[in-house]
Amino acid sequence: MEYKVSIALLHTQLASGTLTCVQHVQQYLTNIQANTHLNAFLEVFEAEALERAAYLDELWQQGTHLPLHGVVVGLKDVISYQGHKLSAASKILENFTAVYSATAVERLLQAGAIIIGRQNCDEFAMGGSNENSAFGKVLNALDNNRVPGGSSGGSAVSVQANLCQISLGTDTGGSVRQPADFCGIVGVKPTYGRISRHGLLAYASSFDQIGIFSHTVQDAALVLETIAGADNFDSTALPSAVPPYSQYLHDTQLQAKRFAYFKQSFEHPSLDTHIKQQFEQLFNDLRRQGYTVEAVDFPLLPYVVPTYYVLTTAEASSNLSRYDGVKFGYVHTQAIQSLDEFYKQNRSNGFGKEVKRRIMLGNFVLSAGYFDAYYTKAQQVRQLLHTQTQAIFEQFDAIISPTVPTPAFPFGEKSASPIDMFLADIFTVHANLVGIPGISVPKYTHISGMPFGIQVFTNKEKEAELLATAAFFEQL
Secondary structure: OOOOOOHHHHHHHHHHOOOOHHHHHHHHHHHHHHOHHHOOEEEEOHHHHHHHHHHHHHHHHOOOOOOOOOOEEEEEOOEOOOOOEOOOOOHHHOOOEOOOOOHHHHHHHHOOOEEEEEEOOOHHHOOOOOOOOOOOOOOEOOEOOEOOOOOOHHHHHHHHOOOOOEEEEEOOOOOOHHHHHHHOOEEEEOOOOOOOOOOEOOOOOOOOOEEEEEOOHHHHHHHHHHHOOOOOOOOOOOOOOOOOHHHOOOOOOOOOOEEEEEHHHHHOOOOOHHHHHHHHHHHHHHHHOOOEEEEEOOOOHHHHHHHHHHHHHHHHHHHHHHEOOOOEOOOOOOOOOOHHHHHHHHHHHHOOHHHHHHHHHHHHHHOOOOHHHHHHHHHHHHHHHHHHHHHHHOOOOEEEEEOOOOOOOEOOOOOOOHHHHHHOOOOOHHHHHHOOOEEEEEEEEOOOOOEEEEEEEOOOOOHHHHHHHHHHHHHO
């Protein structure tokens, strides 16, 4: 059943009396029940969502109309919601219950949203295909034989298949934008620190950022302005005021006029021919309309993926050390002979293959003999990337590119080759390395029948410009 309702339409129907919050939630619960084969949700909060919807209906009748009144939201299973399970799609946290809510979740609830469930993902947000969950893979609703993207695959598919209006995912190296691209929806990664990370299970702390999935740029903008902002619980949260992004979407002064694209991106062998042709046509169309679209030299492109994986695995090996069966996590119940064996069995049986791969890689690059050769060098490259990116933004308003080199690929196509899987991130990880905002806007249909879109980057804290430009592309 198709049930696609924007936030504006929801509030119009609530005002006219043609829809109630309870009816709204029931529609999504019906869709979830009809699409359990997609494995997008790990848990659905049916009774709780209906109870909250009834409460919000009472508030509406009393004249209290909240910014996200009745908006149905799903949460990626790495975002804390007090009193509910929080497993990071991992056996090691399978029975853990969150003791507090993430700041982003608190702000959603204060704004009148309804949390409908927690969504499947790659274990500890490590993966690009959602094949790494301990609780089974998520299927792309457009083609069940293809991946939905990762790590926020369940969150993307939930919006794609109309199982909720909005999802919160996380983007450490593209994990919102890439599945949004594969699923044909909008995916926003704000500036690092724009949304508080308080209550987010850490993968790589200097990269992680909560992001938003929606059907429209308008809805994403409204959610972003609601949950963004300073937070005393997160020292990395940006202190600057949050603009009313949704009011600026059609401000032509904010829309980018000067676009850059990386010459090396369009020469890269991984880029699908059909996607390349569509972007060449897009560039020509923009130029005909009077926009500046220029290729810029970006010789660091081959280094972004290695730099990203050196640094993120190093941070992950530290962040995940707490899951040992003593402080948190799975406990191996068979007889053991030593404390060392206890830790080994807990972590070996609790973590999946991809998580263990990244922990081992992180420990390797941090080890005494290799620290300078890998970790220190990667930090130096990260600084070079930042410097070069700032130089680009001195001349251009935005950077545009494909979000991913290919459309959604079949299950198993890349899972046997970690390098091939990592290279799927080549166009997305740049934003996380330098902390700038990015968005994926659905635009095209590939000859395979799968969607693909346009990725836009702007400079730090330029989300108003990013969203206005995305709205322009949405309507182009």
